[in-house]
Amino acid sequence: MTTTVETPPDRADAPVVAPTRSAGSSAGRRRLPLGWMIALPVPILILIGWHLGVQYGWTLPFDIKMTFLPTPGEVALRGVDLAVGGVYDDSFSGTLWEHLAASTLRVLQGFALAVAVAVPLGVLMGRSRLLFRMLEPTVNLVRPIPVTAWAPLTLLIIGFGDRSTVFLVFIAAVFPILLNTISGVHQVPGRLLEAAAMLGTPKLQSLYKVVIPAAAPQIISGMRIAMGLGWVILVVGETVGISTGLGALITQAREQSRTDLIIVGMIVIGLAGFIADRLLTLIFSVAFGRRPIQK
Amino acid sequence: MSVPEQHAADIVMTGVSKSYPGAPIAAVEDVDITIRAGEVVCIVGASGCGKSTLLRMVAGFETISGGSLRVAGVEVTGPGPDRGVVFQDYGLFPWLTVRENIEYGPRQARLPRTIVKERATQALDSVGLTRVASSFPHQLSGGMQQRVAIARLLANTPSVMLMDEPFGALDALTRTEMQHELQRIQRDAGITVLFVTHSIEEAVYLGDRVMVMAGGTAHGISGHVREVVTVDLPADRDVNSPEFNEIERHIDALVHAGNARRLAPAG
Numbered sequence: 001m002t003t004t005v006e007t008p009p010d011r012a013d014a015p016v017v018a019p020t021r022s023a024g025s026s027a028g029r030r031r032l033p034l035g036w037m038i039a040l041p042v043p044i045l046i047l048i049g050w051h052l053g054v055q056y057g058w059t060l061p062f063d064i065k066m067t068f069l070p071t072p073g074e075v076a077l078r079g080v081d082l083a084v085g086g087v088y089d090d091s092f093s094g095t096l097w098e099h100l101a102a103s104t105l106r107v108l109q110g111f112a113l114a115v116a117v118a119v120p121l122g123v124l125m126g127r128s129r130l131l132f133r134m135l136e137p138t139v140n141l142v143r144p145i146p147v148t149a150w151a152p153l154t155l156l157i158i159g160f161g162d163r164s165t166v167f168l169v170f171i172a173a174v175f176p177i178l179l180n181t182i183s184g185v186h187q188v189p190g191r192l193l194e195a196a197a198m199l200g201t202p203k204l205q206s207l208y209k210v211v212i213p214a215a216a217p218q219i220i221s222g223m224r225i226a227m228g229l230g231w232v233i234l235v236v237g238e239t240v241g242i243s244t245g246l247g248a249l250i251t252q253a254r255e256q257s258r259t260d261l262i263i264v265g266m267i268v269i270g271l272a273g274f275i276a277d278r279l280l281t282l283i284f285s286v287a288f289g290r291r292p293i294q295k
Numbered sequence: 296m297s298v299p300e301q302h303a304a305d306i307v308m309t310g311v312s313k314s315y316p317g318a319p320i321a322a323v324e325d326v327d328i329t330i331r332a333g334e335v336v337c338i339v340g341a342s343g344c345g346k347s348t349l350l351r352m353v354a355g356f357e358t359i360s361g362g363s364l365r366v367a368g369v370e371v372t373g374p375g376p377d378r379g380v381v382f383q384d385y386g387l388f389p390w391l392t393v394r395e396n397i398e399y400g401p402r403q404a405r406l407p408r409t410i411v412k413e414r415a416t417q418a419l420d421s422v423g424l425t426r427v428a429s430s431f432p433h434q435l436s437g438g439m440q441q442r443v444a445i446a447r448l449l450a451n452t453p454s455v456m457l458m459d460e461p462f463g464a465l466d467a468l469t470r471t472e473m474q475h476e477l478q479r480i481q482r483d484a485g486i487t488v489l490f491v492t493h494s495i496e497e498a499v500y501l502g503d504r505v506m507v508m509a510g511g512t513a514h515g516i517s518g519h520v521r522e523v524v525t526v527d528l529p530a531d532r533d534v535n536s537p538e539f540n541e542i543e544r545h546i547d548a549l550v551h552a553g554n555a556r557r558l559a560p561a562g
Contacts, residue, residue, distance in 0.1 A: 194356055195386035199400040199451055200376030213390045291390050292431050 047072050070260035078260040079267070092261060095249075100272065102244040106162060106237075107230040107276070110169025114226055117170075118177035119219060123207055125178075126185025126215070139178065147172040147229070151236045160241025168237040173226035180222025184215030220284055227280055231273035246272070298421045299414045301484040303332035304377065304454035306353060310362030313348055314517075320510075322348045324517035325362070328506065332454075335481060335488040337502035339495055339550060343511030345518025346491045347459055353489060354380045354457050367454055376400060379448035381458040385440045387432040393443050394419065394428040400451030418450035421480060438469035445477070449484065456481075458490045462497070474500055482530075495546050496534055502526050507549040522549055 051073070052058075053066035060066065070078070081087035085094030125132045150171050158164045188211050196206045212219070238247025246269050253261035307329050314321040323345035330336050338346040351357045352364060355374035364371045366378060380386075387396050397418050401411040419425045422442040432440050441461060448456055458477075462470045474497060481488055492498050498505045505524045510516040524546055526532075532539055 189386075191382060191384060191386040192388065194354075194374070194380070195382070195388070196399075197356075197374035198354060198376065198378060198380045199447070200403040210388070213388070216390070288390075290431075292433055 068259060070263065074260050075263045075267075079264045082261070082264055092249075092253075096268065099244055099246050099249045100268065102248075103231075103234050103238065103246040103269075104272065104276075106165045106245065107169055107227075107234065110166045111173050111223075111227055111230050113166070113170045114173035114177055115223060118174045118222075118226075119181055119212075122178045122181025122219075123185055123211055123215070126182045126188075127207065127211065132182070139175070143175045143179075147233050148236045151239070154237075155240055162242075165234070165237040165242065165245070165247075168233050169230045172229040172233040176225040176229065177219070177222040180218045180225070181215060184218025184222075185211055187218070188214040216288075224277055224280060227276050228273055231269055231276065234269060298480055298483040299417045299449050299452055301449070301452050301486045302454050303485050303487045304367030305332045306330040306455060306487065306489065307365045307368075308362065311349070311352065311359055311364050312361035313345070313352060313357060314360050318512075320512065320515065321360075321517035323352070324510075324519050326520050328520070328523060330487060330489065332487055333485045335490065335501055335503045336506055337490045337492055337498035337504075338506045338508060339492060339498045339546065340508030340518075340521075341511065341513075341550060342493075343513055343518070344508040345511065346508045348518065349508070350380075350457050350459050350489060350491050353455070354378055356380075376404060376451055377453055378455045378457055379451055379453035381441070381444050381448065381456065381461040383460040383463045385432070385437075385444045387440055387443055387447070389432055392429050392431055393424060393435070396432065396443055397447045397450045400447060404451070414450045414452075418446040421449060421483070422446045422476065436469075437465050438473060441465065441473060442476070445480065449480065453486070455487045455489065458488065460491055460493060463493060470497075477501065495543050495550065499526055499528075499539060499543050499546065500532055500534060505546055507546055509550070509552070521552070524549070 050066075050069070051071050053060070054069050054071045057065075057067040077087050081089075081093050082096040083094070087093070121135075125135055147168060150168060154164045154167055158167055192210050192214055193206055196210045197203075201209055234245065234247040235250055236247065238245040239251050242248045243252075246265055250262055250265035250269075253259075253265060308326050311323065311326040312321055313323040326349060328336070338349065340346045348357060352359050353366065353371065355371050355378065359371075371378075374380075388399065391399065394415055397415045398411050401414050406414075416425075419428055422445055424439070424442055424446060427435060427439065432443060435443065444461075461477075462473050465473060477488075478501060488501075490498070490501060495505075503526060505526060507521045507524065508518060509521040510518040524542065526542055528538060528542070
């Protein structure tokens with residue numbers, strides 16, 4: 001049920017009944033009238049400041065020398081050229097999609113692998129005291145090692161190429177999913193397992209019939225964190241020995257001191273991570289419909 | 296409003312005991328009772344007397360540490376679909392609709408789809424939930440959720456219904472309504488019911504017999520059966536009749552007898 005009250009545009013103070021986003025989201029965020037407009041001045045001011053800073057060669061704290069930066073306009077032009085070509089027509093023109101596709105594939109592979117390992121393992125560790133006490137110390141010993149610290153070693157023991165990057169994405173993604181799954185499973189009310197048992201569910205079946213659905217909100221939030229980290233690791237994971245990928249693009253741009261290209265690469269990775277998160281959320285909301293499974 | 300066909304079973308306890316390792320006294324000691332198929336037995340007693348533990352042993356959630364506990368002649372070794380449980384906090388699956396919650400048991404039993412549907416429809420109808428079949432549990436009131444829990448059992452055709460203070464969390468009006476409803480369903484289904492409650496009135500209203508339990512860590516005595524009172528009143532009991540009140544007073548005295556004895560030396 002969505003009820004929308006049309007508000008005349010000249011009466012911004014009139015109460016607006018925002019349409020509920022979906023029956024699944026219980027909080028039902030209320031949108032402010034013209035809420036998005038209130039967010040506009042800040043980015044606009046940043047862009048203006050950026051442009052002026054470059055033009056007049058400002059030096060900011062941290063000794064940021066703005067003379068070395070391209071203007072926002074130049075970045076935008078470079079972005080267009082990278083996406084569709086026709087502006088500069090150099091070796092980078094029109095290559096964006098190739099880089100994006102290569103990176104996306106690596107992130108998805110590493111992510112899928114992490115889900116396949118971390119969800120079952122997390123369910124077992126969450127349910128079995130023995131397994132938890134056996135594995136938890138090791139997990140917490142390995143987990144604090146930053147993924148970026150894995151990169152040099154990975155290049156030596158796996159070698160240059162796709163597999164190293166996929167492995168790094170896997171390492172980045174596996175811990176948030178694992179830890180969230182374990183904690184989600186720990187919070188499954190014992191009552192639900194009793195209910196399942198007295199309705200004739202064998203113990204092993206109740207793992208996927210009861211434990212996973214009941215822990216789903218936490219498993220999903222673990223997956224979202226993992227997906228985000230997967231994109232973060234790209235910049236490091238695609239640094240050496242790889243010619244396509246957004247990380248590789250940024251590395252090549254740095255080697256040629258092309259700041260405009262670096263900034264475009266940064267923006268694309270950020271956008272890709274953002275869109276991936278939205279797609280993930282969309283997939284879950286399509287899969288579960290209005291089931292109260294997502295928090 | 297017919298109820299899916301049920302087959303009642305008897306419950307035979309001989310010397311049933313439960314003690315936890317390290318505890319100085321037993322949670323439940325030496326319970327002997329034979330509950331006939333189709334009988335309604337209510338268990339009352341002060342907190343900690345072991346009444347819930349006893350019920351959970353019949354359900355198979357707790358193992359017995361002594362004696363023998365048979366349902367339909369078979370020794371209880373763990374939970375099973377022949378013994379349905381209604382919990383005070385409902386225990387419904389929040390991610391399933393009302394109908395799916397009710398279909399869960401029959402599906403688990405791998406019954407043909409048509410029978411699953413038919414049973415669910417019947418069970419929904421018997422507790423008056425047809426209208427909310429596609430709602431989710433959290434959208435319903437406590438009383439409605441408990442109806443779903445009861446319907447979920449009816450669809451699963453257990454031979455024994457175990458109820459652990461099922462109406463304890465409901466308001467007084469809903470509670471009375473649910474008591475009437477349970478009584479109707481029990482008569483329709485002819486099912487055996489073991490019903491744990493804090494309310495003596497509820498116990499006398501519903502029970503063919505009332506089992507009064509006493510003891511517990513607070514009293515330093517193991518949980519045990521003090522007396523089993525037969526409620527010799529006709530069906531459709533009037534809670535305000537003198538006969539009803541007499542039985543209620545008698546049971547009330549039994550429940551509190553232990554405390555009086557304990558206080559006597561001090562006073």
